[in-house]
Amino acid sequence: MIKKLFNSKAALPVIIVLLIAINWLAAVFHSRIDFTNEKDLRYPAPPNLC
Amino acid sequence: MLSICKKELHQFFSNLTGYIAIILFLLVNGLFLFVLKDSNLFDFGYATLDKFFELAPWILIFLVPALTMRSLSEETRSGTFEILRTKPLSCWQIVSGKYLSVAVVLLFVIVPTFVYIFTIKSLSATGNIDSGGIAGSYLGLFLLAAVFAAISLCCSGFTSNAVVAFLISTFACLLLYFGFNAVSKLPVFQGSTDYYIEMLGIDFHYRSVSRGLLDSRDLIYFLSLIFLFLFITEKKLQNR
Numbered sequence: 001m002i003k004k005l006f007n008s009k010a011a012l013p014v015i016i017v018l019l020i021a022i023n024w025l026a027a028v029f030h031s032r033i034d035f036t037n038e039k040d041l042r043y044p045a046p047p048n049l050c
Numbered sequence: 051m052l053s054i055c056k057k058e059l060h061q062f063f064s065n066l067t068g069y070i071a072i073i074l075f076l077l078v079n080g081l082f083l084f085v086l087k088d089s090n091l092f093d094f095g096y097a098t099l100d101k102f103f104e105l106a107p108w109i110l111i112f113l114v115p116a117l118t119m120r121s122l123s124e125e126t127r128s129g130t131f132e133i134l135r136t137k138p139l140s141c142w143q144i145v146s147g148k149y150l151s152v153a154v155v156l157l158f159v160i161v162p163t164f165v166y167i168f169t170i171k172s173l174s175a176t177g178n179i180d181s182g183g184i185a186g187s188y189l190g191l192f193l194l195a196a197v198f199a200a201i202s203l204c205c206s207g208f209t210s211n212a213v214v215a216f217l218i219s220t221f222a223c224l225l226l227y228f229g230f231n232a233v234s235k236l237p238v239f240q241g242s243t244d245y246y247i248e249m250l251g252i253d254f255h256y257r258s259v260s261r262g263l264l265d266s267r268d269l270i271y272f273l274s275l276i277f278l279f280l281f282i283t284e285k286k287l288q289n290r
Contacts, residue, residue: 007288015281019274026270035182036262 054139054147055154058121062155071117075159078109083166097174099166103187103260106163107227107253110195115219117155118202119212121148122283126210131290141287145203145280152199160192183262190259193272197252198223200279207283226275227252 005011062068082089082105091101125131134144171179205219206212230251234244248254252275255268 012282012285015278019278023267023270023274026267030266032263032265034263035186036180 051139051143051147051150054144055150058148058151059154062117062151067117068155068158071113071155072159072162075109075113076162079105079163079166091170091173097170097179099170099184099187100260102163102166103191106191107194107256110191110198111223111227112220113159114152114156114195114198115202115205115216115223118152118199118206119216119219120206121152121203122206122287123210123212123215126290127212131287141284145207145284145287149199149203149280152203153196156195156199157192160188160195180262186262186264187260189264190256190268193259193269194227194252194256197226197272197275197279200276200283201226204279204283204286207286227256230254 005014059068079102083091083102087093089101089105094101122131125134139147167179167181167184171177201222202215202219205222206215209215209218228251230247230249231253233239234248234251239247252272255271258265259268
């Protein structure tokens with residue numbers, strides 16, 4: 001049935017609607033992984049040459 | 051699918067195409083990040099690769115269409131696509147094989163920039179870098195490049211002229227990357243739908259991943275775009 005749907009002329013609009021629906025569902029039920037962590041990222045002070 | 055991928059990879063690396071892509075990407079990035087005055091990492095003062103992740107999409111907008119412009123257009127122009135269709139391969143296998151090869155080349159393009167992580171680490175005062183954030187940003191960059199590859203492959207399937215394919219795909223990548231963001235800034239949409247319009251663009255999701263936050267919404271958005279453009283390409287090839 002899926003193969004038939006994919007080969008039909010209406011496949012593209014159906015796929016677009018399906019993708020919009022998936023994205024909408026993803027927006028409702030979402031989770032995130034936080035990779036960041038707070039660290040001191042400054043460069044060292046330049047040496048005083050005078 | 052794998053045989054198509056191997057053939058395409060062999061084509062990329064048997065001549066200078068693949069190597070030039072890698073060298074150009076590194077050269078332009080290196081120039082902007084370490085040589086040119088305004089975008090220099092040394093003057094930035096913080097040991098982050100944010101500048102690189104801001105710059106890289108703009109280079110990829112031109113680099114990815116240049117890599118993929120011949121993938122399908124050349125097959126049509128030289129008539130080898132008909133020969134390819136006589137093989138026991140479906141259109142989807144041809145498209146996904148070609149797409150996979152471009153994705154592998156893009157991986158080879160991005161991986162050498164890992165050197166920048168060590169550069170930044172040695173510049174840092176305490177030797178600290180936000181390694182998790184950088185890992186997230188690299189994932190975002192690869193997903194962005196993968197979307198650009200899908201768009202460019204799709205555009206390549208619509209014409210038999212490689213230059214036209216390059217121009218169309220560059221414009222399409224630019225439009226999807228920056229277009230929605232630019233439209234959302236129009237005064238008409240300010241304070242009402244601007245956020246939702248911005249959400250349609252790649253830039254919004256790329257910035258979200260680049261912060262080091264891997265959100266399922268961004269991941270699904272990128273995968274959806276890749277699937278959509280590959281599906282359109284497959285349909286186009288089927289109707290030929």
